[in-house]
Amino acid sequence: xxxxxxxxxxxxxxxxxxxxxxxxxxxxxxxxxxxxxxxxxxxxxxxxxxxxxxxxxxxxxxxxxxxxxxxxxxxxxxxxxxxxxxxxxxxxxxxxxxxxxxxxxxxxxxxxxxxxxxxxxxxxxxxxxxxxxxxxxxxxxxxxxxxxxxxxxxxxxxxxxxxxxxxxxxxxxxxxxxxxxxxxxxxxxxxxxxxxxxxxxxxxxxxxxxxxxxxxxxxxxxxxxxxxxxxxxxxxxxxxxxxxxxxxxxxxxxxxxxxxxxxxxxxxxxxxxxxxxxxxxxxxxxxxxxxxxxxxxxxxxxxxxxxxxxxxxxxxxxxxxxxxxxxxxxxxxxxxxxxxxxxxxxxxxxxxxxxxxxxxxxxxxxxxxxxxxxxxxxxxxxxxxxxxxxxxxxxxxxxxxxxxxxxxxxxxxxxxxxxxxxxxxxxxxx
Amino acid sequence: xxxxxxxxxxxxxxxxxxxxxxxxxxxxxxxxxxxxxxxxxxxxxxxxxxxxxxxxxxxxxxxxxxxxxxxxxxxxxxxxxxxxxxxxxxxxxxxxxxxxxxxxxxxxxxxxxxxxxxxxxxxxxxxxxxxxxxxxxxxxxxxxxxxxxxxxxxxxxxxxxxxxxxxxxxxxxxxxxxxxxxxxxxxxxxxxxxxxxxxxxxxxxxxxxxxxxxxxxxxxxxxxxxxxxxxxxxxxxxxxxxxxxxxxxxxxxxxxxxxxxxxxxxxxxxxxxxxxxxxxxxxxxxxxxxxxxxxxxxxxxxxxxxxxxxxxxxxxxxxxxxxxxxxxxxxxxxxxxxxxxxxxxxxxxxxxxxxxxxxxxxxxxxxxxxxxxxxxxxxxxxxxxxxxxxxxxxxxxxxxxxxxxxxxxxxxxxxxxxxxxxxxxxxxxx
Numbered sequence: 048x049x050x051x052x053x054x055x056x057x058x059x060x061x062x063x064x065x066x067x068x069x070x071x072x073x074x075x076x077x078x079x080x081x082x083x084x085x086x087x088x089x090x091x092x093x094x095x096x097x098x099x100x101x102x103x104x105x106x107x108x109x110x111x112x113x114x115x116x117x118x119x120x121x122x123x124x125x126x127x128x129x130x131x132x133x134x135x136x137x138x139x140x141x142x143x144x145x146x147x148x149x150x151x152x153x154x155x156x157x158x159x160x161x162x163x164x165x166x167x168x169x170x171x172x173x174x175x176x177x178x179x180x181x182x183x184x185x186x187x188x189x190x191x192x193x194x195x196x197x198x199x200x201x202x203x204x205x206x207x208x209x210x211x212x213x214x215x216x217x218x219x220x221x222x223x224x225x226x227x228x229x230x231x232x233x234x235x236x237x238x239x240x241x242x243x244x245x246x247x248x249x250x251x252x253x254x255x256x257x258x259x260x261x262x263x264x265x266x267x268x269x270x271x272x273x274x275x276x277x278x279x280x281x282x283x284x285x286x287x288x289x290x291x292x293x294x295x296x297x298x299x300x301x302x303x304x305x306x307x308x309x310x311x312x313x314x315x316x317x318x319x320x321x322x323x324x325x326x327x328x329x330x331x332x333x334x335x336x337x338x339x340x341x342x343x344x345x346x347x348x349x350x351x352x353x354x355x356x357x358x359x360x361x362x363x364x365x366x367x368x369x370x371x372x373x374x375x376x377x378x379x380x381x382x383x384x385x386x387x388x389x390x391x392x393x394x395x396x397x398x399x400x401x402x403x404x405x406x407x408x409x410x411x412x413x414x415x416x417x418x419x420x421x422x423x424x425x426x427x428x429x430x431x432x433x434x435x436x437x438x439x440x441x442x443x444x445x446x447x448x449x450x451x452x453x454x455x456x457x458x459x460x461x462x463x464x465x466x467x468x469x470x471x472x473x474x475x476x477x
Numbered sequence: 478x479x480x481x482x483x484x485x486x487x488x489x490x491x492x493x494x495x496x497x498x499x500x501x502x503x504x505x506x507x508x509x510x511x512x513x514x515x516x517x518x519x520x521x522x523x524x525x526x527x528x529x530x531x532x533x534x535x536x537x538x539x540x541x542x543x544x545x546x547x548x549x550x551x552x553x554x555x556x557x558x559x560x561x562x563x564x565x566x567x568x569x570x571x572x573x574x575x576x577x578x579x580x581x582x583x584x585x586x587x588x589x590x591x592x593x594x595x596x597x598x599x600x601x602x603x604x605x606x607x608x609x610x611x612x613x614x615x616x617x618x619x620x621x622x623x624x625x626x627x628x629x630x631x632x633x634x635x636x637x638x639x640x641x642x643x644x645x646x647x648x649x650x651x652x653x654x655x656x657x658x659x660x661x662x663x664x665x666x667x668x669x670x671x672x673x674x675x676x677x678x679x680x681x682x683x684x685x686x687x688x689x690x691x692x693x694x695x696x697x698x699x700x701x702x703x704x705x706x707x708x709x710x711x712x713x714x715x716x717x718x719x720x721x722x723x724x725x726x727x728x729x730x731x732x733x734x735x736x737x738x739x740x741x742x743x744x745x746x747x748x749x750x751x752x753x754x755x756x757x758x759x760x761x762x763x764x765x766x767x768x769x770x771x772x773x774x775x776x777x778x779x780x781x782x783x784x785x786x787x788x789x790x791x792x793x794x795x796x797x798x799x800x801x802x803x804x805x806x807x808x809x810x811x812x813x814x815x816x817x818x819x820x821x822x823x824x825x826x827x828x829x830x831x832x833x834x835x836x837x838x839x840x841x842x843x844x845x846x847x848x849x850x851x852x853x854x855x856x857x858x859x860x861x862x863x864x865x866x867x868x869x870x871x872x873x874x875x876x877x878x879x880x881x882x883x884x885x886x887x888x889x890x891x892x893x894x895x896x897x898x899x900x901x902x903x904x905x906x907x
Contacts, residue, residue: 068625068767078692079624176622182768184614184622191621191796192606192614194509195498195788262508320774323753328770337498337785338612340758341775344750345768355767358625366621370800 048077051365054088054114056136057127058107061150061177062089063100064350065124065357076358080365084358088114090127090136111136115143122364124357125149134158141165141173146368148360150177150353156254156267172368174360179252180205180329182352183345184359189259189333196335198260200300202473205252207327207347208236208243209275209295213312214325217283217292223276235327245274246310249297257299257308260333263384265308271389273311282399282468285427285439286314289397292322296473306386314397314472390448395424395472398442398450400457401435401465408462409438415460419453421445435464441472478507481795484518484544486566487557488537491580491607492519493530494780495554495787506788510795514788518544520557520566541566545573552794554787555579564588571595571603576798578790580607580783586684586697602798604790609682610635610759612782613775614789619689619763626765628690630730632903635682637757637777638666638673639705639725643742644755647713647722653706665757675704676740679727687729687738690763693814695738701819703741712829712898715857715869716744722752726903736816744827744902820878825854825902828872828880830887831865831895838892839868845890849883851875865894871902 055062069076069084077083087106094107114120115136123140125133125147133154137147147166149155155162155178166173176186180203189198204210208230215226227244230236242248250270258265275295286293291314300307315322320342324330329347334340346352402408409428416423427439442450450469458466485492499506499514507513517536524537544550545566553570555563555577563584567577577596579585585592585608596603606616610633619628634640638660645656657674660666672678680700688695705725716723721744730737745752750772754760759777764770776782832838839858846853857869872880880899888896 064767072625072627072767075627075692076625079620182765182771184618187622188614188618190509191793192617192789193785194792195502195506195785197502197505262505320753323750335612335785337494337502337781337788339776339779339782341612341773343771343773345771349769351767352769355623355625355765358767359622362624363621367797367800370797 048083049081050085051082051121052085052087052119053122053124053361054090054117054120055086056090056111056114056123056125056133058089058091058098059126059128060350061353061357062126064354065126066100068351068354068358072358076362080362082365084361087120088117090114111139115139115145120145122146122148122361124361125151126357130154130157134162137162138165141169141171144169144171146172146364147174148177148357148364149175150357151175152178152248152251152255156251159255159258160264172364174364175255176360177353177356179255180331180343181345181347181349182355183329183331183343183347184356185256185331185343186259187359187363188343189256193335193338196337198301199334199336200298201256201260201331201333202321203252203256203297203329203331204294204321204324205297205329205331205347206243206246206249206295207329208240209249210324210329211235211327213275213278213293213295216278216280217287220280220284222280223278244276246272246295249295249310253297253299253308253310256297256331257306258381260299261301261306261384263306263381265306265386269308269386271309271311275312277468278312279468281437282397282470285397285399289314289441290317291315291472292317293470294321294324296321298473301384304384306384307392308386309389309392312470314470316474319475390446390451392447393444394447395444395474396442396450397468397470397472398440398454399467400438400440400463401467402438403434403462403464404436405462411460412438412457412463415456416440416442416453419456420449421453437467478513479511480515481512481551482515482517482549483552483554483791484520484547484550485516486520486541486544486553486555486563488519488521488528489556489558490780491783491787492556494784495556496530498781498784498788502788506792510792512795514791517550518547520544541569545569545575550575552576552578552791554791555581556787560584560587564592567592568595571599571601574599574601576602576794578604578607578787578794580605580787582608582678582681582685586681589685589688590694602794604794605685606790607783607786609685610761610773611775611777611779612785613759613761613773613777614786615686615761615773616689617789617793618773619686623765623768626767628731629764629766630728631686631690631761631763632751633683633686633727633759633761634724634751634754635727635759635761635777636673636676636679636725637759638670639679640754640759641665641757643705643708643723643725646708646710647717650710650714652710653708674706676702676725679725679740683727683729683738683740686727686761687736688811690729691731691736691814693736693811695736695816699738699816701739701741705742707898708742709898711867712827712900715827715829719744719871720747721745721902722747723900724751724754726751728903731814734814736814737822738816739819739822742900744900746904749905820876820881822877823874824877825874825904826872826880827898827900827902828870828884829897830868830870830893831897832868833864833892833894834860834866835892841890842868842887842893845886846870846872846883849886850879851883867897
């Protein structure tokens with residue numbers, strides 16, 4: 048059996064998953080690509096650390112030179128995370144003509160273009176299916192199966208931690224704080240949960256997806272980003288009453304050559320296919336002008352699901368390494384497309400205010416919306432003669448700029464105690 | 478711009494969709510593969526027939542020789558349907574070193590192995606993504622992205638017509654007959670609906686999927702098949718009461734090296750991701766030992782969705798035609814795996830009987846189940862002292878053989894007026 052030598056950089060969750068898959072599913076892999084994959088080196092910080100997996104002694108190394116100087120190693124699989132060190136190693140390995148597989152979304156979202164150009168220059172492959180939504184083959188599908196389509200929109204639930212939290216808040220009417228703590232205790236959320244909770248992780252993934260789907264270099268900083276920490280169980284209840292579920296969505300749309308790129312909590316119809324994606328599952332919903340609506344659903348993280356994507360990429364490279372027409376080819380030299388300023392984005396909005404229940408307050412607020420070009424589709428008032436009383440508005444389609452202008456004025460009204468939340472709706476109409 | 482000449486065989490729904498996509502999305506296609514695709518010939522029965530699309534006169538031909546003898550045509554896209562003629566043309570085109578794309582599920586389910594062997598012998602590609610679930614990239618995902626997995630099960634809603642009918646029966650509490658008529662009036666069901674309604678179409682697709690997922694030549698006749706014409710709205714109501722939805726599922730599982738292959742109406746938990754796949758949408762749910770649960774959802778039929786898959790395949794071939802490690806390579810020479818006899822398949826069962834409400838009848842039936850090794854998990858009796866009264870049983874896991882033996886005895890009991898329905902459950906436990 049022909050063998051191909053591969054090195055792993057990093058041996059955490061995904062690294063051990065990849066090791067396990069390559070060893071457990073040896074037969075399947077050979078069937079698909081004709082090669083046996085041998086992980087001949089693994090870069091770790093401490094080679095003497097006790098591990099749960101039995102690794103031959105000479106495989107572990109703490110010296111990257113052992114890998115990059117080993118001419119028998121044809122492929123480097125970067126699973127160490129972080130940006131600077133990972134980038135340095137990858138560029139070095141590319142220079143030494145080694146193919147690259149990575150799961151590093153932050154790296155690609157920030158330096159994808161540079162790395163892809165380097166890979167093209169050296170004629171090596173650079174595959175990164177595992178960087179977005181773990182085991183879900185979304186990148187491969189966009190680059191290989193949907194090539195006959197103009198992709199019009201991508202809407203994803205791409206962060207498992209926040210989906211777990213929102214699902215639990217929805218099902219158990221629990222508060223954000225309590226559920227976050229539970230998620231941390233269970234190991235589903237990090238001790239510092241900022242990257243997940245505030246939508247950075249989702250924005251990294253959206254950067255990669257949008258760049259591929261719309262064939263343009265998307266810059267991470269151009270993605271509007273809002274997290275879920277302001278979502279109250281009351282918002283979830285209002286959503287349910289109106290037939291919606293609240294999800295943290297990563298949304299990318301192309302409209303007349305301009306892009307909308309945004310990550311934020313969203314009211315989505317309970318009948319939308321994404322609405323029933325619960326717990327820590329991920330899903331990517333897209334619309335193409337030929338294929339119509341398409342959704343991919345699965346495990347977005349974890350040792351084996353992400354390892355599945357890593358091994359899929361290794362096999363793809365083995366099948367394509369002598370094929371010049373491979374995945375990365377059309378990634379550099381992409382035309383820049385304009386990203387809409389958030390003020391120009393059009394949505395429907397849910398606005399929850401806490402107000403003093405004085406005669407005329409509803410009229411003043413409604414007039415202020417109207418004056419700023421925001422027309423209302425519904426108003427709900429709960430409670431009477433109490434302080435504070437909740438006033439919930441849902442707007443018709445309007446621009447973010449109009450809503451923000453109206454909110455600025457409303458926030459200053461003496462009877463308005465608090466603008467408790469503003470949440471966008473997504474119902475597939477625009 | 479480099480051009481590649483392609484011929485279509487047939488110009489019905491999918492053919493016109495393919496034509497439209499290639500013309501409307503020219504830019505996208507070039508971006509992905511570097512080539513412009515030109516449909517230079519289309520085989521039709523009648524070149525003088527009036528068509529809605531404006532086709533240059535010299536493109537249409539009724540003579541296959543015009544295509545097969547044209548050395549500039551590199552690829553033949555078979556969209557005519559049927560078996561014998563399509564097979565003859567495809568084999569002829571393969572002999573002339575033309576790559577093949579087809580959407581013909583019946584052909585592949587029956588003669589796939591023979592065609593793939595011929596394609597390998599002549600070193601041409603044979604791609605058929607469009608044959609299963611239209612625009613959903615399930616074949617490509619199994620062959621390219623999930624190569625690190627042992628696939629353990631595939632459960633699909635792969636026929637849009639039956640899913641449309643069952644969804645409407647569920648939502649509107651309507652009868653099978655009425656909804657079928659409506660579907661026929663709307664053009665969603667054929668005048669002779671047998672292929673859809675009785676599960677032949679689904680069984681063809683399952684044959685292809687199971688063969689790919691389990692890497693074995695699956696024979697169409699080995700797929701157990703049962704249609705939806707016996708589903709009564711009463712069964713749907715019972716299902717709902719118990720927390721289930723009735724779907725026509727195509728199920729393939731590998732357990733200890735043996736395959737289960739079956740298409741039948743099924744009770745599936747309303748929380749299963751497949752349960753919310755409604756109307757004419759398709760979905761394929763699978764489990765891999767690395768990726769875990771994965772689901773693909775989208776349009777399983779129609780001009781543009783199926784055309785999307787056809788064009789995706791054309792582009793894949795253009796990117797892979799000089800790459801020996803391509804999709805078809807590992808399809809011939811697959812080991813045969815044993816397909817379980819249906820009697821040995823293990824399920825839970827829903828059984829609805831119409832009986833005379835005589836004292837002791839429930840006891841007699843329950844004893845008969847017990848005697849045949851079928852243990853019951855619940856019994857529902859509705860109505861009292863009426864004739865006939867409905868008795869509904871749900872069994873624990875048991876073999877099909879045991880259930881059928883029990884039912885044979887029960888059917889002969891004098892108080893049993895009718896065995897109204899027997900429907901299998903699928904809850905992902907076994």
